[in-house]
Amino acid sequence: xxxxxxxxxxxxxxxxxxxxxxxxxxxxxxxxxxxxxxxxxxxxxxxxxxxxxxxxxxxxxxxxxxxxxxxxxxxxxxxxxxxxxxxxxxxxxxxxxxxxxxxxxxxxxxxx
Amino acid sequence: xxxxxxxxxxxxxxxxxxxxxxxxxxxxxxxxxxxxxxxxxxxxxxxxxxxxxxxxxxxxxxxxxxxxxxxxxxxxxxxxxxxxxxxxxxxxxxxxxxxxxxxxxxxxxxxx
Numbered sequence: 001x002x003x004x005x006x007x008x009x010x011x012x013x014x015x016x017x018x019x020x021x022x023x024x025x026x027x028x029x030x031x032x033x034x035x036x037x038x039x040x041x042x043x044x045x046x047x048x049x050x051x052x053x054x055x056x057x058x059x060x061x062x063x064x065x066x067x068x069x070x071x072x073x074x075x076x077x078x079x080x081x082x083x084x085x086x087x088x089x090x091x092x093x094x095x096x097x098x099x100x101x102x103x104x105x106x107x108x109x110x111x112x
Numbered sequence: 113x114x115x116x117x118x119x120x121x122x123x124x125x126x127x128x129x130x131x132x133x134x135x136x137x138x139x140x141x142x143x144x145x146x147x148x149x150x151x152x153x154x155x156x157x158x159x160x161x162x163x164x165x166x167x168x169x170x171x172x173x174x175x176x177x178x179x180x181x182x183x184x185x186x187x188x189x190x191x192x193x194x195x196x197x198x199x200x201x202x203x204x205x206x207x208x209x210x211x212x213x214x215x216x217x218x219x220x221x222x223x224x
Contacts, residue, residue: 034211043203043215044155045215046205046212046213093210096141098162099210100213101156102155
């Protein structure tokens with residue numbers, strides 16, 4: 001069966017450290033993988049998109065890697081800040097390229 | 113620019129009642145998506161439209177659910193009759209292409 005798995009346990013890190021979140025998938029062959037941020041009581045907000053032929057993508061303090069052999073994406077936040085605390089969702093473009101399927105998300109807490 | 117606007121933000125109603133959720137997408141966006149988010153199942157796609165036409169409703173759980181998009185600036189998701197297991201946060205999203213998607217802040221629905 002198709003699955004998108006993210007760490008269900010919350011990730012707690014200290015301010016200034018690098019946070020690394022994992023997204024693993026099975027039985028998908030996505031052309032694109034995306035990361036979204038969701039704050040309590042709000043809708044998800046798009047952060048980054050990476051294509052299957054890209055190994056790495058950066059945007060400011062964010063970095064995403066995409067390994068189609070391992071079927072895994074890693075999401076890094078460097079120099080983390082308390083304002084980075086949120087739930088982070090990965091999403092694959094499926095269904096002929098028009099449907100997003102989301103992982104269940106990982107909650108990140110950055111402590112002072 | 114206004115984002116995706118959903119109404120109401122909160123809805124509490126009794127089992128058996130009709131519920132109508134509303135969405136105004138971002139102007140110029142050709143795609144509109146309805147999602148449901150619960151703790152158990154995460155964020156699930158219910159239905160999406162392209163140019164006001166329903167393209168894929170395979171995620172709609174039952175015939176009690178229906179969605180319409182009468183014009184490019186308005187969509188509704190209706191549940192009739194509602195049941196307690198329909199309680200969830202319902203999100204609307206729009207996009208100029210299949211991605212990235214811009215989400216509203218959701219309607220928190222409670223069916224008593």
